[in-house]
Each structure stands twice: as C-alpha cells, then as structure tokens.
Amino acid sequence: MKAVKISFADKYPDLVSEWSDRNEMEPDHISYGSNKKVWWKGSCGHEWEAIVKNRGTGHGCPICSSNLIIPGVNDFKSRHPELMPEWSEKNTLDPSTIGEFANRTAIWRCRSGHEWKARIADRSKGHGCKKCADIAATKPENHIPKKKRIPLRNFSYTFMRQIPKASILYYLDKACEKYRINDDSIIGIPIKLYLPDKKTAIEFYKPHGNIGISYTEEWVKNDLCRRNHINMIRLLEKKCKAFDNCICLTYEGYSLEIMDILIKKVFALIRIEADMDIIRDIFNIALLWEQSYKDM
Ligand SMILES: [Zn+2]
C-alpha cells in the first residue's frame, strides 16, 4: 500500500479507537486530510459514516448530536413515546424522521382535547398544554387561598417566609425520610431539597421575577428532572410565575392555617405519612430552624 505522509492515526491518535472494524482500510494508511468516507464507532456505541478530514476537525457522533436521525434510535417518536398520544393526526410530518430538537412546528392535542401548535424542540424540553397548565393553576386544590389568619406576631418575617421549608424538613425528620439539600450531584445543578427514596425534588419561592435568567435556569432544572424521572414540586408564593412542566403549589399569605394545608398537600403528593399539625408544632419547628436548618 502507498505510504501516506501524515496518516489519520499519526495526526489523531485519540480518535483511532473510534475507527470502525467495518473499514477495510487501517487508520495509519490513510491521510488525515482524506475526503474518503469511512465508518466510525463512537464511545456512545453508535456507528456512522463520515469523511476522514471532517472527523479530525471536531465532528463527533451525528446521532448523539441529532444531526443524523435514525428511525428507532434518536428520532422524536422513539425519544418521546410519552408525547405521541398528543401528536395530532393533522400533522403531515412523520415523527420518526425528525430529531427531538427540531425547530419545526407541529400540531398537538392534549388529553383534554385542547389543540395547539408548538415547536418539537419545545415539547422535548417539557413545554406542555398551556390551557391545561392555566386550568391546573387555578384549580382550588392547587391554590391555597387567603383564609382567616392566625397572626404570627411571635415570629420574624424572615422566618415566616421560611415556614414551608422549615416545616417540610421538620416533618421529614420526624418521618425518618432521607433528604439532601442543595445537592448538585443529582442533575448537575443544585436541587434545593431532594428526596432520594421518592425521586422527588422540591423547590421554594423562586423565581421572584417574571422573566430573566433565574426563571430560565429553573425551567432547565425542571427539564433535567423530567429527563431523569424525578418529580418536581414547586411551592410558589402567589406573585411568582408558575411553571407548566412540574407540579406547582401556589399559596398566598403566611398564616399557619395556610401553611398547614400546604405542607399536608406536599406530603400527600410525596406519599409520606407523618403526624402533621403546624399550629401545634410551630414552636418546635421554629426552634429546630434556629438550631439546625437555618443555614441550609
Ligand atoms: Zn452517538
């Protein structure tokens, strides 16, 4: 075989392991700048064809990057079977020929019969039916209204705003349930409160602003949780903007009655039984907050 000046193997020794066995040629017998198409097998396990020259210039697995759609492997239909019931029959697109982050718009129909148009990429990121989200947000059971308030004169405003978190920690401890705080090892960014045995994340208050970076970050967090099959529950003060890709419990005011309803609702959602009564336990909750939870 004709000797080559600088072979692919010379120039890119790190990529030799991705040279597929399907190729008759060896990587040390082909120039690194060759325009020949050869087979590659990525560490991801996918196999694809690409021009030798392009491999060296940083092109990686096109299947992982969705530049190449293989039906049954990385097409929208295979990646998101859970969304297929909402794929409208009116679409002329074939969902098994497009990637999950395609920019194209499709028609969707939710279980409640609402029809809307949305980008495929947005659906993959977790955006759902807006009408359903609006209805859920206004449902009486997801909205804890202002009620006759038991005044909290003995507590500071700072503590009052922490009552949801403080009470949840207090009752989790009582129920001997494991939890982690601000742990970033689960999805790569910190989760305020994570219950490993329930695969559930709980976030509080945020975001205060209507739009902005924090809101986007929180949206990404929801999406990462969904991808990792983690349930996300958000406890939001009434002025906070709600999300449509997690469970949002919106509350108004800080009376103990409201907090009691709110926390009982959280525990019902995560299916943890505890003897809960915030009105009875508030002084213990406050004490433990001061002693151990405050800096969490
Ligand atoms: Zn791949």
Ligand SMILES: [Zn+2]
């Ligand atoms: Zn709907």
